[in-house]
Amino acid sequence: MSRVHRLISCLGLLLAVCLCRPVGAQVSSELLSDPFDSRDLTRLLQQYVSPSVSQWIRIEGAHQAYLSRFERLEETEFVRHRTFVAERMSGVPDAATLREFLRRLKSIRRILADEDERLLREISLILEEDQQAALQHIQNIRERERLTVAYGGRSNADQAVALWRILDQWVVNLTPSELKLVELELSDYQARVIPLLLLWQAAQDSVLIALADELAASGIQSFPPADSDPAELERTLAAIREGLQQARKQSVATADKLEQINLRLVRTLESLLPDGRGRELRMRYLDHRYPEAGIDPDPGGLLAACLILLGDPDLPEELELSVREVLAAYLPADGHHLDRMVALLEKQDEEPLASDSERRIQLGQIQELRMELSQQVRRSLVGLVEHSSDRRIARFFGPTGVEQFITNDDDPESVASSSENVQDVDLTRGGPSDFISRPISTRSIGTLRALLEAESWVDAILETLYQDYLNDWRDQIAPLVEQCKKLQSNIHRYDHVSETVRVDRDALVGAYALAQQASRLVGELDTAFFDDLLLTVSEELQPDIRRHQLQHSLDLLIRGSDPIFSPRRVAYATPNVMIQLGRLQLANEERVRVDALLQSNATELLALAARARDVRFDCERRIHELNQRMEERLSDGSATSADYGMAYRALSDELLATYGTTSVDWTQAYGSFAQALSERLDVGNREAFLRDWLQASHPAVFRQAVDARPALVTSLEFEDLSAEQIETITGVLVDYERTFTDLSRELVEIDLRLGAFGAHTSEEEYDQWRVLQQQFKSAVFNRDQASMSVLRRLYLYLTPEQRARIPALRGFALD
Numbered sequence: 001m002s003r004v005h006r007l008i009s010c011l012g013l014l015l016a017v018c019l020c021r022p023v024g025a026q027v028s029s030e031l032l033s034d035p036f037d038s039r040d041l042t043r044l045l046q047q048y049v050s051p052s053v054s055q056w057i058r059i060e061g062a063h064q065a066y067l068s069r070f071e072r073l074e075e076t077e078f079v080r081h082r083t084f085v086a087e088r089m090s091g092v093p094d095a096a097t098l099r100e101f102l103r104r105l106k107s108i109r110r111i112l113a114d115e116d117e118r119l120l121r122e123i124s125l126i127l128e129e130d131q132q133a134a135l136q137h138i139q140n141i142r143e144r145e146r147l148t149v150a151y152g153g154r155s156n157a158d159q160a161v162a163l164w165r166i167l168d169q170w171v172v173n174l175t176p177s178e179l180k181l182v183e184l185e186l187s188d189y190q191a192r193v194i195p196l197l198l199l200w201q202a203a204q205d206s207v208l209i210a211l212a213d214e215l216a217a218s219g220i221q222s223f224p225p226a227d228s229d230p231a232e233l234e235r236t237l238a239a240i241r242e243g244l245q246q247a248r249k250q251s252v253a254t255a256d257k258l259e260q261i262n263l264r265l266v267r268t269l270e271s272l273l274p275d276g277r278g279r280e281l282r283m284r285y286l287d288h289r290y291p292e293a294g295i296d297p298d299p300g301g302l303l304a305a306c307l308i309l310l311g312d313p314d315l316p317e318e319l320e321l322s323v324r325e326v327l328a329a330y331l332p333a334d335g336h337h338l339d340r341m342v343a344l345l346e347k348q349d350e351e352p353l354a355s356d357s358e359r360r361i362q363l364g365q366i367q368e369l370r371m372e373l374s375q376q377v378r379r380s381l382v383g384l385v386e387h388s389s390d391r392r393i394a395r396f397f398g399p400t401g402v403e404q405f406i407t408n409d410d411d412p413e414s415v416a417s418s419s420e421n422v423q424d425v426d427l428t429r430g431g432p433s434d435f436i437s438r439p440i441s442t443r444s445i446g447t448l449r450a451l452l453e454a455e456s457w458v459d460a461i462l463e464t465l466y467q468d469y470l471n472d473w474r475d476q477i478a479p480l481v482e483q484c485k486k487l488q489s490n491i492h493r494y495d496h497v498s499e500t501v502r503v504d505r506d507a508l509v510g511a512y513a514l515a516q517q518a519s520r521l522v523g524e525l526d527t528a529f530f531d532d533l534l535l536t537v538s539e540e541l542q543p544d545i546r547r548h549q550l551q552h553s554l555d556l557l558i559r560g561s562d563p564i565f566s567p568r569r570v571a572y573a574t575p576n577v578m579i580q581l582g583r584l585q586l587a588n589e590e591r592v593r594v595d596a597l598l599q600s601n602a603t604e605l606l607a608l609a610a611r612a613r614d615v616r617f618d619c620e621r622r623i624h625e626l627n628q629r630m631e632e633r634l635s636d637g638s639a640t641s642a643d644y645g646m647a648y649r650a651l652s653d654e655l656l657a658t659y660g661t662t663s664v665d666w667t668q669a670y671g672s673f674a675q676a677l678s679e680r681l682d683v684g685n686r687e688a689f690l691r692d693w694l695q696a697s698h699p700a701v702f703r704q705a706v707d708a709r710p711a712l713v714t715s716l717e718f719e720d721l722s723a724e725q726i727e728t729i730t731g732v733l734v735d736y737e738r739t740f741t742d743l744s745r746e747l748v749e750i751d752l753r754l755g756a757f758g759a760h761t762s763e764e765e766y767d768q769w770r771v772l773q774q775q776f777k778s779a780v781f782n783r784d785q786a787s788m789s790v791l792r793r794l795y796l797y798l799t800p801e802q803r804a805r806i807p808a809l810r811g812f813a814l815d
Contacts, residue, residue, distance in 0.1 A: 032078070032081075032105075032108060032109070032112065032149065033112060033145055033146045033149040034781070035066070035067060035070040035115075036063075036066065036116060036119060036142060037781060037784065037785060037788075038063065038784070038785050038788035038789060038792075039706065039784060039788055041059075041063060042788060042792070044137075044138045044141065045059070045123075045138070048134040048135070048137045048138055049127060049131050049134050049135060049138075050131075051126075051127065051131070053796060055126050055127060056792065056796075057796065058126045059123055059126055060789070060792060062119060062122040062123060062126070063119065064789075066115060066118070066119040067785065069115060070115065073111065073115075077108055077111060078108070081104055081105075081108055084100075084101070084104060085101070088100075088101070089101060094212065095209070095212040095213055098208060098209065098212040099209065099212070102205055102208065102209070106205075109146070112146060113143070113146060116139075116142050116143075116146070117139075120135060120138065120139050120142070123135065137187055137190065140187075140190040140191055140194055141190060143194050144164055144190065144193065144194055144197065147194065147197040147198065147200075147201055148162065148164070148165075148197060159255055160255040160256075160258035160259040160262060161259065161262055161285060161288045161289045162288070163262040163265065163266070163285060163288075164189075164190070164193060166281070166284050166285060166288065167186065167189075167281075170277075170280065170281050170284065171186070173277070173307070173311070174277060178273055178277060181272050181273065182269055182272055182273065185265060185268055185269060185272070186265075189261065189265045192261055193258065193261065196254055196257055196258050196261075197258075199250070199254045200251055200254045200255065200258070202250075203248075203250040203251035203254055204251055206250065206251075207244065207248055207251065210244060210246070211244060259289075262285065266281060266282050266285050267282075269281055270282050274331070275310075275324065275327065275328070276303055276306060276307050276310075276327055276331065277307070279303065279331055279334075279335070280298075280303060280304075280307065282338075283295075283297035283298060283303075283338075284297060286338075286342065290345050295338075295341055295363075295367070296367055296370065296371070299334070299367075299370045299371045299373070299374035300371060300374040300375060300378060302330070302374045302377060302378055303327075303331075306323055306326075306327050309323060310323060310324070310327075323381070326377060326380055326381060329377075330373070330374075330377045333373055334370055334373055334374070337366050337369055337370045337373070338370070340366055341363055341366050341367070344359050344362055344363055344366075345363075347359075431488050431491075431511070431620075432484055432487075432488055432511040432512045432514070432515035432620075433481065433484050433485055433488055433511075433515060434515075434559055434560055434561070435515045435516070435518075435519050435559045435560045435613070435616075435617065436477075436480075436481055436484070436515055436518045436519055436522060436559070437519075437522055437552075437555045437556040437559060438555075439469070439470065439473045439477075439522075440466070440469065440526065440529065440552060442466075444548070444552075445462070445466050447548075448462065448533075448545070448548060449462060451541070451544050452537060452541060461536050462533065462536070465529060465532050465533055465536075466529070469525060469528075469529045472525055473522075473525060476521050476525070477518050477521050477522060477525070480514050480517060480518040480521070481518060483514050484511050484514040484515050484518065487507045487508075487510045487511035487514065488507075488511045490504055490507045491504055491507045491508050491511060491624070505625065505628060508621065508624050508625070508628075509621070512617065512620070512621045515617075516617060519556060519559075519613075522556055523553070523556055526549070526552050526553065526556070527549075527553075530545060530546075530548070530549040530552075533545055534546075543591065543595040543598075546595075546598065546602075547578065547581070547582070547594075547595075547598065548582075550578055550598060550602050550606075551576060551578035551579060551582065553606055554576050554577070554578055554606075554609065555576055557606065557609035557610055557612075557613045558573075558574040558576065558609060558613070558670075559573075559574075559613070560613060560616035560617065560620065561616065561620065562612075562615070562616050562619060562663055562758075563619065563620070563623060564619045564623070564651075564652050564655050564656075564663075564758060564759045565615070565619070565655075565656075565663035565664060565758040565759050566663060566667065566755060566758055567757065567758060568700070568751075568754050568755045568757065569755060572699045572700070572703075575693070575696035575697050577670070577673065577674045577677065577693060580674075580689055580692045580693045580696060581594070581677060581689065583688075583692065584681070584685045584688060584689060585685075586681075586685065587682065589682075590680065590681055590682055590685065593680035593681075594677065594680045594681075596680075597676055597677065597680055601673060601676070605669060605670070605673055608662075608665065608666050608669055609666060609670070611662050611666070612662055612663050612665075612666035612667075615655075615659045615662050615663050616663075618655070618659075619655060622651060622655065623651070626647060626648065626651055629647075630643070630644045630647055652758075652759035653759070655759060656759045663758070664756075664758070667755075671697075674693055674697070677689070678690050678693070694748060698747075698748050698751050698752075700751055700776075701744060701747040701748055701751050702744070705744075705780075705783065705784075705787075706783070706784045706787040706788060706791075707740065707787060708736060708740075708787045708788075708790040708791045708794070708808070709733070709736065709737065709740065710808065711791060711794055711806050711808040711809060712729060712732065712733040712736065712790070712794060713733070714805070714806055715729055715794060715797075715798060715802065715806060716729055716730065716733070718802055718805070720801075720802065721802075725797055725798070728797055729794065729797060732790060732793060732794065732797075736786070736787075736790045739786050740783065740786065740787070743779055743782060743783040743786065744783065746779050747776060747779045747780065747783070750772055750775050750776045750779065751776065753768075753772055754769070754772050754773065754776065757769055791808060791809065794806075794809065795809050
């Protein structure tokens, strides 16, 4: 592709990005906001208004009417809008079409704003006069959400840091006393930021109009255009760039004003909260404002560890004072270094370009000083450990080692495994070390010991085998893990001279080679341990041992992510079906049927799992290499983001031709194996197994679900319930379980279809992906609404004393 065509392609890409930013909206993915859902409305009313029970009953009715109106809009206005986008906005729309798109978009924005205003006006009529003033806060927050639904990160000069989003996450961790200190400042900021965001949105719309006019005036109808005189195209592109520059002046100016009030608020909050919370906010802000500068927001994780520790309500007072004293000395010293880094960054537009390399070197030197300071403070905190037996402080600042990891007593599959035992051998997800499974834990050995009901001599043999296994793991695998971790941490390096993050290919290849070698050795050690154990037990106990062996074999082979063939599953670990099976109490007949299935299917299943694991190995490594090549080409201007996408697709096609459908076959075989296991169980165990497996294998459906069932079930266990309460709550539970199950089943079906997309999917099939994503989000929204509605009803059915016993209701505070 010629340079001229690349420039034109970049402009086309800009138009496409402006029109079709993925914003995750409920009603439409075209720059429109979700309706005001129950969770946000409840949280904001609790925080600012605190309605009474009688008021909340009426608010619930107003909100349900609001949602009903949105459902009608979904079937009318939003359908027409999406149809227009699909039919008229593909390719390069002309100026008239683009103006019509913006006219329709503004019309729907007004409809959304009117519906929100109507809901809040109805709520205002329900509230007392002294409560109504606080409702303005909610109105400001809601308007900000509508204005920023498509607000990106600080990647362009016309976008300020989205500090309001950082504040949403930061304010959650404040104590009530801290929140009271900053409440007025936050309210003032919310009110001042909305007019500027209105101006920014209008400026962004004007950029689209300017671009369309310039394209029309230049006679450009497609990307890339038909063959034209290169000189004429260069002149046309120059005119377009000039037009865009003029059109963006307003949005750049608005972004500058936003940045000014952002900085003023950050400085104010840091002065109001000098004990670490204000610094935490400042670091988050700077990390977003200077993303390429390499500023470490928290050297060594020291500040985060201190804040978590100080947030423990049971921390002894003496330890709390000691940590606060150390932190009070650390923050000003680190702040001095931080101010020097910010000063260098703020001067980068004032000094000659020749000084950029020197400035980067200075930033790196200051960052090294900050890290040294952090390490000194950490050593002083370690000194506190020597004078304290409190494990909470030792967890953050005490010594750890490989030996603790190897002898970890925690269940390796447990989500709540102790951090102190695995810090030094952190098998993080998404990298080479993710392919290395943990050693057999002492808890698993305890389970085996109880299963065998062994005599003393058998127990002694088991202990000897396990100690030999640990010694081999320590000698052969632990060093490989450490080397792999070290190389993995060096794969991405920030070059202060070139101001880029580069991939060290030698470290990349070496880390994956070490992970592959360690994985092979782990498999050999596990197999040898279980084979030796099988020789020491009677024949009738061998099937139980083989089930444990299959569990550990699968734990090794299902590791790693698959971004090529199963991109939807990358964020989640693959569940081990044998763990779900191990949680059941099997009858003798069930054991016989399950063992027969394992005897006939386990070998073939493990062989397919091993092939799929090897595919994941190669896919991850090749993607890293692709990223390295394309990032270098992007930095020197020889490629565009469109070239990046085409290269990724070419790699997908190549891997598909090399490996065929191995990954897809494995996924289907694994699902079929789980289904076959369930069919060998009796009715009670089958239902429990399927429910457990369904939740484990569809984390996107269940991980963040709002589920009211635990609260309902807990309330029915209260001894002081009246007969009327029992009858009412039981009816609610029956109806809710039916609704929750139906909506979850719908989500699982959609999740299965979304999970099937990958390198093997055709371009035509990918057209359905966006539709399925929208359906999934709509179903999640509906399920959460049903759950929140039931929780509010339960709150009203119980007395204050009864509510206090249910954790899910403690935050409602509707009285």
